[in-house]
Amino acid sequence: MTKKIIERIAIFGAGGGGTSAAAHLTTIGFEVRLYSQDENALKPLQEIGGIEFDAPFGKGLAKLAMITSDAAAAMQNADLVMVVSPAHLHEKWISAAAPYLKENQTLFVSPGHTLMLIPHILRSHGLKKPVFCETATLPYLCRRVGPTKCRISRVSDFMVFGGFPGVESERLYQIVKSVYPSIRLFSNVLETVFPYGNAIHHPPALLCNAGRVEATGGKFRHYFDGITPSVGRLIDAVDRERLTVAKALGAETMPFVELFYRMGYTTEEARASGLAYEAFHRSEPDKWIPAPPKLDHRYFLEDVPYGHIIYSELGRLADVSTPTINHIIHLASVALGKDLKADALTLEKMGLAGVTKEKFLSLIKNGFDD
Amino acid sequence: MTKKIIERIAIFGAGGGGTSAAAHLTTIGFEVRLYSQDENALKPLQEIGGIEFDAPFGKGLAKLAMITSDAAAAMQNADLVMVVSPAHLHEKWISAAAPYLKENQTLFVSPGHTLMLIPHILRSHGLKKPVFCETATLPYLCRRVGPTKCRISRVSDFMVFGGFPGVESERLYQIVKSVYPSIRLFSNVLETVFPYGNAIHHPPALLCNAGRVEATGGKFRHYFDGITPSVGRLIDAVDRERLTVAKALGAETMPFVELFYRMGYTTEEARASGLAYEAFHRSEPDKWIPAPPKLDHRYFLEDVPYGHIIYSELGRLADVSTPTINHIIHLASVALGKDLKADALTLEKMGLAGVTKEKFLSLIKNGFDD
Missing domain, CATH: 1.10.1040.10 (N-(1-d-carboxylethyl)-l-norvaline Dehydrogenase; domain 2)
Structure with missing residues (x-):
């Protein structure tokens, strides 16, 4: 039997999307660690050792390998670090993951669509050549319907996918599609920002x-x-x-x-x-x-x-x-x-103030060259 | 007994505002001629010889001196020519009145608030030094509720009034307030355009x-x-x-x-x-x-x-x-x-394309000097 590309997944975020991903990915055979900084949100899940779900693929309790507010523990030996959160929380989750992120770990953000914000944060944490990938939309139509339960009404069968830098997209695609076969490969994160x-x-x-x-x-x-x-x-x-x-x-x-x-x-x-x-x-x-x-x-x-x-x-x-x-x-x-412009995703916020269109397109495709 | 400043009034427009003015002004003792280009709107009124009204000042039938689609007849010997219509019909009514307007007749538009549009139209009909006055709002809260009837729920007790050119405002005010005592004198038509x-x-x-x-x-x-x-x-x-x-x-x-x-x-x-x-x-x-x-x-x-x-x-x-x-x-x-810009009250439409602010303010105050 060949080794699976991905075995262990750390999920950052315990809202509707994060808990739905935890339930679904556990159900289809992955080892899942659920991480959140919100200990109150984790406590009821820790008490039952997992997350209850009601989904097209069944109902039940998905037992999770770990439910923790310790990012290092969640990420240790994880093959995939998956961030599932609203865009305005990307900074918080990426900052939490940055100190422990290893080169052989795939950072996957879903939904992403914050363009160069994530590489900009990773660089501010000392990762000079950041690599990550993302989808334009969440993999599920879902809600967290109670402290221990999520409801999934649909698992997406079409998600626009791209990597940063663009030259890594194809490689990252081969990894992530072993988890989400419904992703479709696009060139780069400029092509995931538009279909949101x-x-x-x-x-x-x-x-x-x-x-x-x-x-x-x-x-x-x-x-x-x-x-x-x-x-x-x-x-x-x-x-x-x-x-x-x-x-x-x-x-x-x-x-x-x-x-x-x-x-x-x-x-x-x-x-x-x-x-x-x-x-x-x-x-x-x-x-x-x-x-x-x-x-x-x-x-x-x-x-x-x-x-x-x-x-x-x-x-x-x-x-x-x-x-x-x-x-x-x-x-x-x-x-x-x-x-609404005050905390918006501006060029400045992504570290792109004064960057020309040509330089921007080169960054998106090739990444940072310093 | 001194002669009244205004005895005969020609009203242009047989909608809610025009018929309400006809009913009200007849009731308080003026001789009213009602003019419209819409013969179908006039016919039922001609049959009963006036307009029925239901108003704070009473109910009944106001018998009108004339109900006609002949502008010359309506305006002959009228002291006041009053245009009561939506702004986009100003061009139509003013064009109908222009050939018969005499220097001793007061042209009063209510509501006006079309700034230099009316003088621009009058000049295109050969009146080189146009004079008129206007209020910012209609004198009545009213509706035409049937082919022969109008309902007035309120007679205004505050109307912003101005003349064109501004140097004529005071003189025109003395005339119109004998008809509408609730008008308040402002400097010019720039001050009636804003309070609409x-x-x-x-x-x-x-x-x-x-x-x-x-x-x-x-x-x-x-x-x-x-x-x-x-x-x-x-x-x-x-x-x-x-x-x-x-x-x-x-x-x-x-x-x-x-x-x-x-x-x-x-x-x-x-x-x-x-x-x-x-x-x-x-x-x-x-x-x-x-x-x-x-x-x-x-x-x-x-x-x-x-x-x-x-x-x-x-x-x-x-x-x-x-x-x-x-x-x-x-x-x-x-x-x-x-x-919505296509037929709008633009500077161009008022004949003001390329006019400076200073020239504009001088026009508003002093009128045309050619």
Whole structure:
């Protein structure tokens, strides 16, 4: 019997995504160590020795090899270090992992889509030639439904995958696909940043439903009732700008409606229309999802600073204008009463201030040469 | 007995505003001729010889001296020619009146707030030194409720009034206040363009409720349910930009909430807060008003091209930036799928392309010197 490429996996993050990954990967035969800095979140799991799950692949208790707040212990001899967290927590998890990361360990972030933020943090921890890989989206449609339980409604069968630097993508792909066969190889992390769908549609949809969200506390179906033809037109305009920026940087990507179709969320008919309104209105999996209860919600707080703003920033780098995107960033900030640019994924935050487009593309492909 | 300053009034426009003015002014003793180009709208009124009304000053049938589609007849020996129409119809009515307008007749437009558009049209009809006056708002809260009937729920007790050129304002004020004692004298038509309240709040409120309007067909209370705290913050931001533009042009105006209070629409408490959200949420007269049934509605179609865009244009003239206003113009156009700048009140449309701020201010005050 040949040795498996990956045997031991350290999962960073014990929210819905991290616990779902822990349950799923245990079920399919990996040794999983679950790490979090939040000891209160770990305690109930430690008491039962694992995580309960309700998923398409079964129900039960996944016994975990380790549940710990000790990053060194979780990572020791792990073949894969997998970070599963919202984008704004990347800095926290990557900083925790950096001191113990070995060259033979694969660092895999899912969802990633923070472009050069992770290499920038790793370098600030002394790793001069950082290497990692990521997917554009989470591998699961899931929620943590209680202190010891997660619910998975879908395991993704299509995930855009890329490595940093791009010259490592193919090698990293061969490793990670032994864990997630549904990943699709793209050239580099520039091609994982663009297909992050939520970033495209959440901000315009929430802005155009701001009054309703606040008046009703979100008592309507976000996608089915909230994305009407006019809201769809705004999403389509955002998407056109995103595609123009991608093209100017030579990044392969696809229109949002196509992506949404490939992820299994909408119909052939909607795909043929090319319209966001049709895509959402005909989306069975999304139909029931309620609107956010308030504007102070990740649809603005995460998807503007780590979505719209990165498109706008890449547009700035590539000398492509993104008016609709910029207008939404501004109005969302005014409506929220909070400057969404303050902690956003700017060029500065990724250590790219003053970098030319050519230098940026070379970094993405070849990594750091100092 | 001294002769009254005004005896005969020609009213241009047979919609809600025009018929309400006809009913009211007849009731208080003026001889009224009602003019419209729309013969179908006139016919039922001609059959009963006037307009039925239901108003705070009584109910009944106001018999009119003339109901006609002949502008020359309506205007003959009229002391006052009063145009009552939405802004985008000014061109039509002013063009109809221009050939018959005499120097001793007062041209009064209510609501006006189209700045130099009217003088520009009059000049294109050969009136080299045009003179007119206007209010910022309609004199009535009213609706035409049937082919022969109008309903007036309120006669305004505060209207901002100005003349063109500004040096004529005082003289025109003495004339018009004999008809409408509730007008307040301001310096010129730059000071009537700013207090047009609807233009401030309708576009942001409709944009932030686009999803709800389309999903429900407007089945919610526009002001009471639709203007939530976040929508209020956007209105406040628009208002700050409007005030900055006004200040840069030396025009006297007041914050929207103050104006709204003075017009009798909200409470002392709301006025003290200075917040649009409070102003609307505490507005009894506005509470019941339903939302528009669709986005293709004057809240966008009139209040962006003749409201937000004129603030933005005046900002351009005065070298003051109006980012929130510009963002709303753009996003409303994208959401609507229609370029709201196309027929807007631009500097070009008013014959002001390339005019400097100084020349503009001199025109407003002194009129044309050619």
